[in-house]
Amino acid sequence: MKGRLGLAKISFLGLSVISAAAATPPLRFDRDTVGFANMTVFEYQNGIAHLRRGESAKQKRYTRRCFVLCRTTMQFKKFARFDPHAPPLDDGDLAKRIRQVTCRAAWRDPLPDEQRVVFPGYANLRQLSKARGFVLQRNIGYGWPTYWRLGNARTFFEPGTGYQERTHEKLSAVLNRGDLFVGFLTTLPHLRINHAVLFYAREAGPTGIDRYLVYDPNHPEGPRHLRWSQRERSFEYEKDWDFVGGRVRVYQIYGMPLQ
Structure with missing residues (x-):
């Protein structure tokens, strides 16, 4: 009898975790992403980087935060909720609540509504970040520690297509269970791109092609597209003003400790 009760308890706890995760609705770009941009250190022309000069070089910009903004978006989706009918907090109390969200490991399971930071x-993260962006920027973390993440070593030791195939399989599994996937995009040893994006949905594509919607912190105006080619066994990211477009390698980050 005691054993059966134990099994029942375990089953109940398992169902509770699944229910909490399942209760989190899919990410909506216009509501659940940050409304300000991660600005680039360099100026770009057709995806090619150039040093900033003149007045552009003197402007104060919010830079080197692509990893931070992807992580923050993931954490707010999992651990925060919004109450548009209550009065907003002052800067001090708002900062405390932001840190309560961002101090939780991004890879942990989503919280049920009653345990989330309010x-x-x-109404949502997009609205908060547009109205109180300065407070958010000051309380979600610095950009420089991302350069020293232990997981970055994979870009040197796991450069092959086999690792990219396994990453694609992991990406599919993560999205299939309704979770989010932060990807580090790189072309090392070439310096065309070293950047982070948040994968949140998959679109229908031609046979052999998987197309993904991503939140790119450099482009808060709308989702970007990244695709996987089964024939080429590689990922490709779309062309924009800050990237020439084409093949990239993808490495998951914030999926587990030390990643």
Whole structure:
């Protein structure tokens, strides 16, 4: 009898975790992403980087935060909720609540509503970040530690297509269970791109091609597209003003400790 009760308890706890995760609705770009941009250190022309000069070089910009903004978006989706009908907090209390969200490991399971950190006065992260962006920027973390993440070593030791195939399989598994996937995009040893994006949905594509929607912190105006080619066994990212477009390698980050 005691054993059966134990099994029942374990089953109940398992169902509770699954229910909490399943209760989290899919990410909506216009509501659940940050409304300000991660600005680039360099100026770009047709995807080619150039040093900033003149007045552009003197402007104060929010830079080197692509990893930070992807992580923050993931954490708010999992651990925060919003109450637009209550009065907003002052800067001090808002900062404390932001840190309560971002101190939780991004790879942990989503919290049920009653355990989430509440942000009164705003309907979603997009609205909060547009209205109180300065407070958010000051409390979600610095950009420089991302250069020293242990997981970055994979870009040197796991450069092959086999690792990319396994990453594609992991990406599919993560999205299939309704979770989010932060990817580090790189072309090392070439310096065309070293950047982070958040994969949140898959679109229908031609046979042998998987197309993904991503939140790119450099482009808060709308989702970007990244695809996997089964024939080429590689990922490709779309062309834009800050990237020439083409093949990239993808490495998951914030999926587990030390990643």
